Amino acid sequence: MVENSSEKSKRNPKDFPEEVRCKEERKIKARRERNRSVWFGLGMFGLVGWSVSIPSLMGIAIGIWIDKTWPGPRSWTLMCLIIGVILGCVNAWYWVKRESIRE
Numbered sequence: 758m759v760e761n762s763s764e765k766s767k768r769n770p771k772d773f774p775e776e777v778r779c780k781e782e783r784k785i786k787a788r789r790e791r792n793r794s795v796w797f798g799l800g801m802f803g804l805v806g807w808s809v810s811i812p813s814l815m816g817i818a819i820g821i822w823i824d825k826t827w828p829g830p831r832s833w834t835l836m837c838l839i840i841g842v843i844l845g846c847v848n849a850w851y852w853v854k855r856e857s858i859r860e
Contacts, residue, residue, distance in 0.1 A: 804852055809845035816841025 820837030 801853070801856065805849045808848040808852055809842065812845035812848065813838060813841040816844075 816837035816839075817834055820832070820834030823833040823837070
């Protein structure tokens with residue numbers, strides 16, 4: 758952004774350190790984001806995938822066991838699958854949120 762001379766004269770000299778600090782933080786953040794590789798993206802993708810799939814599979818296994826042990830009119834496998842998916846999504850949300858706070 759190009760500034761003309763009238764805008765430069767309106768600047769407060771006391772704001773200069775704050776302006777430099779903001780620009781420095783922006784530069785450091787850009788440098789950090791540039792250093793991320795494809796492996797970071799794949800790792801995050803895998804983390805989210807496993808954090809959803811493992812609770813889902815555990816829910817299916819528990820549901821099958823309940824259906825075999827106590828047969829009934831309702832499908833415990835389906836209910837436990839849904840519970841596992843919900844728990845997995847909450848878990849994935851937690852990990853993504855934690856990673857974004859770290860940045």
